[in-house]
Amino acid sequence: MNWLIITIALVSAQGGFIYGLDTGIIATTFGHDSFRIKMYGGPFINPVLSGxxxxxxxxxxxxxxxxTGFxxxxxxxxxxxxxxCILTIIGSVLQCAATGVGMMIAGRAVAGIGCGQLLPVVxxxxxxxxxxxRRGFLVGLQGMMIAIGFGVANWIGYAGAFAxxxxxxxxxxxMQLPLPLMLSVLVFWLPFSPRWLVMQGRHEEAKAVLLKLHHDKDNVAxxxxxxxxxxVQVREQIALEREIMGGLNWFAALRLMFSxxxxxxVFTATLIISWSQxxxxxxxxNFQTIFYGIIGFTGRSALLISGIxxxxxxxxxxxxxxxxxxxxxxxxxxxxGSAVLCSLLVICMALSAVYGKPGSSQDGARAAVASIFIYSASFAIWFNALVWVVPTEILPLFMRSKGLAFAMTFKAVFSIILSQITPIALTSIGWKFYAVFVAINLAGGLFFFFCLPETGGKSLEEIAELFGDGLATEHLGESAISGEASAEQHEIALSGEEKRIPSKV
Structure with missing residues (x-):
């Protein structure tokens, strides 16, 4: 990797930080009595309005x-x-200026639209x-920035307790405002995606971008x-996809998503992205302060635990x-990773059941909190980045943005359901609610074990073969793939004179 690739990745991955901060800041916001008095009319928890x-x-x-796909x-x-970024800025302004719960909800909704676009497009x-x-590392930077955003949000909320x-x-x-403002400026410096340029027929521009991305001063040739x-590979792959669809129009791609x-x-990508919920x-x-209250930690102590x-x-x-x-x-x-998360949730439930009652040992309550801490670290190790890496790899180019947008929509639907029922469930049945996620993690682990092919180290076009599609560059022969294709072979490929009919599933 050259420094240009790393810089581009670090700049664009700030979208993950924006999402992490915007999503995480509401957890500590619920923990402030002043917020509840302003929005709910008293320092009490309102599960319905919080949800x-x-x-x-x-x-x-x-x-x-x-x-996002369109x-x-x-x-x-x-x-x-x-x-x-513009939408998250508008939403953030509405939130910090909110005079009532209606304005707060409107601000959260507008910011949600912006974050819903950032998550799949980055x-x-x-x-x-x-x-x-290096795709796993670079795409994984979004997961890293999401984690940093969550962490910073928790500490910002804790600092707010001293105001x-x-x-x-x-x-x-x-504090949601500075980063999207900065990214709105820096985005003009980013190059266009070379694969998007090829889709637009702007091949020379795509070649220029790739030359910058892959430039090796020690081995220019x-x-x-x-x-x-x-x-050659990208152009031929797009040509094959045009054959499948009779063109690359957006509605044809949507129809083929469900073919x-x-x-x-599409189903696999949707399931993996939804796994974050x-x-x-x-x-x-989002509701950790409620959980901490169940096991005896409230106020500034709960906010400090959130920061950790x-x-x-x-x-x-x-x-x-x-x-x-x-x-x-x-x-x-x-x-x-599914097995690890399942085990940690079982431990947390057991500790909460025994030590989550008034007068119980604080050591047991602290152990329950520790299991949640380990759960957070484990999710980041096994899932936080991979839930974005694998879906971008397995979706073909012509439906990548649309497929990720569809998956993001389903993730949001699950989020809506869970965010509405979770505060009510936690106040009603407490730690028992986590049994739902034990079962889900167990089922997910079985799916990943039996149904997910390995995609690491392969080009985006080669991964199509794992799912039964034709690989456009196969007609160049082994020499083309190994870098020994002649100029004549490249010219034939670029002119589209040779075609290979994609295999059918």
């Missing part, structure tokens, strides 16, 4: 997710990031600019050959980037 505030944010994500293909990946952009051997009156929650909510091969040939990939991680993050909880995700994400990314097999990581 509504979180649900409307997730509903906004659903709307944003549904719009925007990313029509206006480019990078300008979709700009649109999302990994799409990263996957399409990353070299295959007075409404400033306790208005200042933390205003090798990097030039790599670019030539990649351009026999592609439904498996179904595994229980988001529920614990956020740091565990960052530690886990660092372990992922340096130990797991592009080193562990993708499928094995997901099913083994």
């Amino acid at each position: 509504a505030i979180v649900s409307c944010y997730n509903a906004g994500q659903a709307v944003g997710g549904m719009s 925007l990313a293909d029509k206006f480019s990946r990078k300008y979709t990031i700009l649109i999302a 990994p799409t952009y990263l996957a399409e600019t990353a070299p295959p051997s 007075q009156g409404d400033a306790q929650w208005r200042i933390p909510l205003a 090798a990097s030039d050959d790599l670019v030539e091969q990649e351009i 026999r040939q592609y439904i498996r990939r 179904l595994s229980g991680s988001a529920v614990i993050q 909880y956020g740091m565990m995700g960052i530690i886990g994400q660092i372990i992922y980037l340096w130990v797991v990314a592009d080193k562990w097999p993708r499928a094995r990581t997901l099913w083994s």
